[in-house]
Amino acid sequence: MSNSKNKLIPFLCLLPAALILSIFVIIPIGYSFYLSFFNWNLIAPTKNFVGLQNYYSLFTDPINRKVMVNTIFYVILLVILNFLFPYLISLIVKYFIKKMQGAYKIIFFIPSLFSLVVGAMVFSWVLNPVSGPMAFILRKLGMTLPNWTNSGVLAVVVLCLITSWKVFGYNFILLLTGLGSIPQNIIDAAKVDSIPRWRLIWNIILPLNKGVSIYVLILTIVQGLAYVFTPINVITQGGPYYGSSNILYHTYLDAFVLYKTGNASALAIVTFVIFLFLLFLEVRFVERKEASYE
Amino acid sequence: MSKSKTLGWHLFLIVICLIAVLPVVFMLSNSFKTLRESYHSILQLIPLHPTLSNYKTLMQEVNLFGLIWNTFFMATLVTFGKIFSSMLAASAFQYYDFRWKKTLYFIFVATIFVPFTTIMIPNYLVIAKLNLLNTVVGVVLPQLCDATGIMLFTKALEKIPASLLEVAAIDGIPRWRIFVNLLIPMLRPNIISIGAMFFINSWNEYVWPTLILKDKNSFTLPLALQNYISSEGGTNFPLAMALSSIMIVVPLVIYILFQRFILNSISSTGLK
Numbered sequence: 001m002s003n004s005k006n007k008l009i010p011f012l013c014l015l016p017a018a019l020i021l022s023i024f025v026i027i028p029i030g031y032s033f034y035l036s037f038f039n040w041n042l043i044a045p046t047k048n049f050v051g052l053q054n055y056y057s058l059f060t061d062p063i064n065r066k067v068m069v070n071t072i073f074y075v076i077l078l079v080i081l082n083f084l085f086p087y088l089i090s091l092i093v094k095y096f097i098k099k100m101q102g103a104y105k106i107i108f109f110i111p112s113l114f115s116l117v118v119g120a121m122v123f124s125w126v127l128n129p130v131s132g133p134m135a136f137i138l139r140k141l142g143m144t145l146p147n148w149t150n151s152g153v154l155a156v157v158v159l160c161l162i163t164s165w166k167v168f169g170y171n172f173i174l175l176l177t178g179l180g181s182i183p184q185n186i187i188d189a190a191k192v193d194s195i196p197r198w199r200l201i202w203n204i205i206l207p208l209n210k211g212v213s214i215y216v217l218i219l220t221i222v223q224g225l226a227y228v229f230t231p232i233n234v235i236t237q238g239g240p241y242y243g244s245s246n247i248l249y250h251t252y253l254d255a256f257v258l259y260k261t262g263n264a265s266a267l268a269i270v271t272f273v274i275f276l277f278l279l280f281l282e283v284r285f286v287e288r289k290e291a292s293y294e
Numbered sequence: 295m296s297k298s299k300t301l302g303w304h305l306f307l308i309v310i311c312l313i314a315v316l317p318v319v320f321m322l323s324n325s326f327k328t329l330r331e332s333y334h335s336i337l338q339l340i341p342l343h344p345t346l347s348n349y350k351t352l353m354q355e356v357n358l359f360g361l362i363w364n365t366f367f368m369a370t371l372v373t374f375g376k377i378f379s380s381m382l383a384a385s386a387f388q389y390y391d392f393r394w395k396k397t398l399y400f401i402f403v404a405t406i407f408v409p410f411t412t413i414m415i416p417n418y419l420v421i422a423k424l425n426l427l428n429t430v431v432g433v434v435l436p437q438l439c440d441a442t443g444i445m446l447f448t449k450a451l452e453k454i455p456a457s458l459l460e461v462a463a464i465d466g467i468p469r470w471r472i473f474v475n476l477l478i479p480m481l482r483p484n485i486i487s488i489g490a491m492f493f494i495n496s497w498n499e500y501v502w503p504t505l506i507l508k509d510k511n512s513f514t515l516p517l518a519l520q521n522y523i524s525s526e527g528g529t530n531f532p533l534a535m536a537l538s539s540i541m542i543v544v545p546l547v548i549y550i551l552f553q554r555f556i557l558n559s560i561s562s563t564g565l566k
Binding site: 017021032117119124136229248255261279 | 300303306310313314321332379380382383392398402404405408416419438444494497500504505515516520531535546549557
């Protein structure tokens with residue numbers, strides 16, 4: 001086979017992927033960056049150059065600031081619900097029981113199969129303050145379910161619970177697989193020395209599982225913020241008064257509802273920079289260990 | 295490990311199973327209740343007077359088969375596009391040497407981390423400029439490649455012994471035949487599990503179609519379901535649950551058929 005043909009084949013193989021990724025991912029990042037320096041409404045023929053004004057207003061505009069604070073609240077909740085909780089359960093399944101591990105895996109994963117629109121609908125029934133089953137049970141016990149859509153904080157909690165319903169099984173399996181890849185002889189050796197189980201977990205297992213757990217932690221933040229978009233849009237549309245909006249959802253609101261393309265693009269670029277930083281952490285801490293969780 | 299303690303853990307885990315599954319079970323149950331019955335027998339799991347009225351109403355109100363077809367058609371196109379583009383790219387990364395190979399691979403895989411809101415506005419503008427708003431192509435086109443697939447297929451190819459391919463090459467078998475007759479059969483379990491995940495994700499896809507599809511005739515199932523959910527309250531839940539029940543059949547069947555493949559490969563993947 002001739003040399004020139006040899007060079008052409010990999011090029012042709014990469015072409016479809018490269019075309020799609022550059023047209024619909026890489027170039028758009030640059031264009032969003034460009035748009036973030038203008039005031040525009042997505043439709044008008046002219047864009048007004050405003051320099052760094054859009055970035056400046058991210059820190060001065062009260063709504064933007066509210067959205068930033070909400071985003072931090074979302075991240076904290078997502079880490080607790082979608083990372084720490086499944087991690088705890090995977091430790092229980094791995095080290096505290098012996099049977100039924102396969103069955104738990106199969107059942108926990110079921111909600112991951114369904115659309116978040118379905119999840120949002122079902123939970124707005126389950127937690128409906130008037131006609132839902134939770135309100136019904138609480139009423140029997142002499143309590144009332146608060147109208148959570150009226151409170152930003154409660155709405156964020158419910159929206160995070162909905163995503164965690166979907167993501168839990170998936171993250172659980174990732175973390176369990178990580179635990180499964182820890183060499184058994186290390187654990188057996190510790191058992192021979194009759195170290196208490198919580199110390200075995202804290203001092204030996206958790207450090208050995210660091211690669212996978214950091215990977216899942218970063219995934220939880222990156223995907224969690226994206227996932228929560230759907231229940232926000234279905235249930236609260238960011239309300240009450242931006243109380244349940246976050247940086248991703250507000251980008252969408254600014255761009256396609258309020259037609260403030262400049263502010264939306266600045267938010268989009270800030271989100272990108274945050275995710276880029278998380279990618280850097282992932283490469284720094286996880287990629288070296290990649291081969292170990294198979 | 296004492297018996298009673300283990301039993302306690304199992305009880306705890308069973309409660310979590312119930313939290314995972316009960317909402318869906320109640321959803322199915324409510325879809326066979328009238329609106330009245332759903333109010334008056336909230337915790338009644340098996341409907342006292344099962345009825346198909348919600349499904350009948352749905353058939354009248356929406357073009358159900360059109361919705362199912364739109365969703366299925368888009369998910370199929372997206373799945374095949376992603377499998378095709380990622381397998382080709384993965385084989386280039388695995389079997390050829392070229393300049394900046396590592397950098398290119400890193401850039402490809404890094405696109406997984408790009409938040410969709412960062413690229414949403416330019417992509418919308420491109421699709422609008424191409425006059426593809428409200429069309430299947432408009433939804434499908436930006437999704438024809440997924441770096442997750444490239445990563446997973448590259449990992450899968452690494453495990454196929456190089457000697458096998460060398461033998462085939464020495465025998466003078468053309469490359470495309472090696473690809474079709476040797477690599478594809480060997481990658482079958484990966485294609486099934488990755489394909490199943492791409493399909494389920496695309497079947498459930500909501501955000502991007504919401505931006506592109508505004509005309510009810512081009513809607514997919516998730517968009518139609520969203521129309522039945524009112525943020526001001528007053529959602530007709532039995533009706534919305536009937537539509538949801540129809541929606542979850544396809545992912546459930548795929549899971550039942552390929553559960554082993556899906557769970558085995560999940561450790562190195564990303565189901566969105």
